[in-house]
Amino acid sequence: MRKxxxxxxxxxxxxxxxxxxxxxxxxxxxxSPTPITNLMGAIVTPLEKGVSWVGDGIGGFFAYFKxxxxxxxxxxxxxxxISEYEKLESEFYAAxxxxxxxxxxxxxxxxxxxxxxxxxxxxxxxxxxxxxxxTINRGSLDGIETGDxxxxxxxxxxxxxxxxxxxxxxxxxxxxxTKLACIVSRTRExxxxxxxxxxxxxxxxKMPYLKNTADVQVGDIIETSGKTEQFPxxxxxxxxxxxxxxxxxxxxxxxxxxxxxxxxxxxVFVVKDFEITE
Numbered sequence: 472m473r474k475x476x477x478x479x480x481x482x483x484x485x486x487x488x489x490x491x492x493x494x495x496x497x498x499x500x501x502x503s504p505t506p507i508t509n510l511m512g513a514i515v516t517p518l519e520k521g522v523s524w525v526g527d528g529i530g531g532f533f534a535y536f537k538x539x540x541x542x543x544x545x546x547x548x549x550x551x552x553i554s555e556y557e558k559l560e561s562e563f564y565a566a567x568x569x570x571x572x573x574x575x576x577x578x579x580x581x582x583x584x585x586x587x588x589x590x591x592x593x594x595x596x597x598x599x600x601x602x603x604x605x606t607i608n609r610g611s612l613d614g615i616e617t618g619d620x621x622x623x624x625x626x627x628x629x630x631x632x633x634x635x636x637x638x639x640x641x642x643x644x645x646x647x648x649t650k651l652a653c654i655v656s657r658t659r660e661x662x663x664x665x666x667x668x669x670x671x672x673x674x675x676x677k678m679p680y681l682k683n684t685a686d687v688q689v690g691d692i693i694e695t696s697g698k699t700e701q702f703p704x705x706x707x708x709x710x711x712x713x714x715x716x717x718x719x720x721x722x723x724x725x726x727x728x729x730x731x732x733x734x735x736x737x738x739v740f741v742v743k744d745f746e747i748t749e
Contacts, residue, residue, distance in 0.1 A: 575624040585746040586703065589613055593736050594638065603629075603643040603671065603733060609741065610637045618701050620742040626707035626730030627651075627695060628739055639741075643733050644708065645671045652699055653678075653708055656692040660685070664693060664708055664727055674733065675712065678725040687714055687725055703745040 580588065591607035598604075609615050611634045619631040621641050629643035642648060647666040654661055667677040681687060691711040697704025709727040716723050 579624045579740065583703075583745075586742050587744040589615060589741040589743050591639075591739050591741055593739065596734075596736075598734070601647055601668065603646040603666070604632070605641050605643070605733075605736065607639050607641060607739065607741070608637070610635045610639050612636050614743050615639050615741050616743070620702045620706065620745075621739050622706055622742065623731050623736070623739055626709070627702075628731050628733070628736065630702070631741065641739070644729050644731075645674060645676055645733060647671065649676070651702070651708065652696045653693050654696045655687060655711075656694055657688075658686050658691075660687075661696060661698070662687075662693065670726060674729065676709065676727045676729060678711070678727050679717075679722075681714070681723040681725060683716065683721075683723050685723065687711060687723075689713060693727055697747070700747055703742060703747075 580586070589609055591609040594606045594608050596605040607621075615631060615634055617631050617634055621628045621630055627644060629641045629646070629649070631639050632642045633640045644651070644664070645666050647668055649664075649666040651664045652661070653664045662678050663680060664676055664678050667675075670677055678687075678693065689711050693708045693711065695702045695704055695706040695708060707730045709729040711725045712728040713726040714723055715726070
């Protein structure tokens with residue numbers, strides 16, 4: 472330790488420190504700039520700027536995180552508002568859709584005042600080569616029974632195949648089990664419309680057993696005949712799309728395009744009761 476105090480480096484450093492303190496005291500009490508104060512300013516000013524820059528950087532660092540937190544809170548608020556608007560938009564369009572269906576039902580009731588309707592929503596659908604069915608949200612508690620006709624304002628959809636208290640299953644026109652007594656609107660000729668495995672993939676049904684000389688033309692409208700008490704008379708079934716000869720050549724058949732697109736159903740009307748007319 473004594474060697475350290477006696478070393479030239481220690482002595483030089485001690486003297487330099489004393490001088491530095493003295494220069495700073497002199498610069499502080501000096502009333503006007505001097506070469507010494509200028510020298511001190513040249514040394515101290517960069518240090519002051521450096522300290523100021525570090526201080527600004529630290530302040531900016533914490534300000535960034537504060538701003539980030541504010542931004543997160545604002546984003547959360549905006550997301551909540553967007554979610555609220557989306558909910559209101561969904562409710563608005565649901566109300567518009569329901570009003571549209573109610574208008575259709577009102578128009579249908581005007582045209583068919585002899586029908587008693589129940590408006591239903593389609594809950595689920597099953598469609599493949601053999602089966603075309605869907606489930607509705609009304610059942611026996613709403614007065615729906617097995618065999619009831621199902622339709623829209625455009626025409627025939629199918630019939631009720633099974634019923635529970637709060638739901639029912641509908642077999643559609645294009646199901647291969649469907650057989651329907653119909654007539655050609657233009658000629659009043661009695662015909663049969665049935666589901667067909669091959670035509671179902673195109674959403675069409677078959678009108679078989681036609682004479683080769685039968686007066687059936689493309690564009691003819693087919694409607695229910697009312698010959699049985701199961702379905703009411705005069706419900707549009709579809710339109711003749713094409714007339715073909717059977718492979719054996721003895722008879723012909725027509726391809727019928729249904730009046731209702733089964734794949735786009737959202738709401739249907741069940742005919743719970745109707746007047747039987749001849």
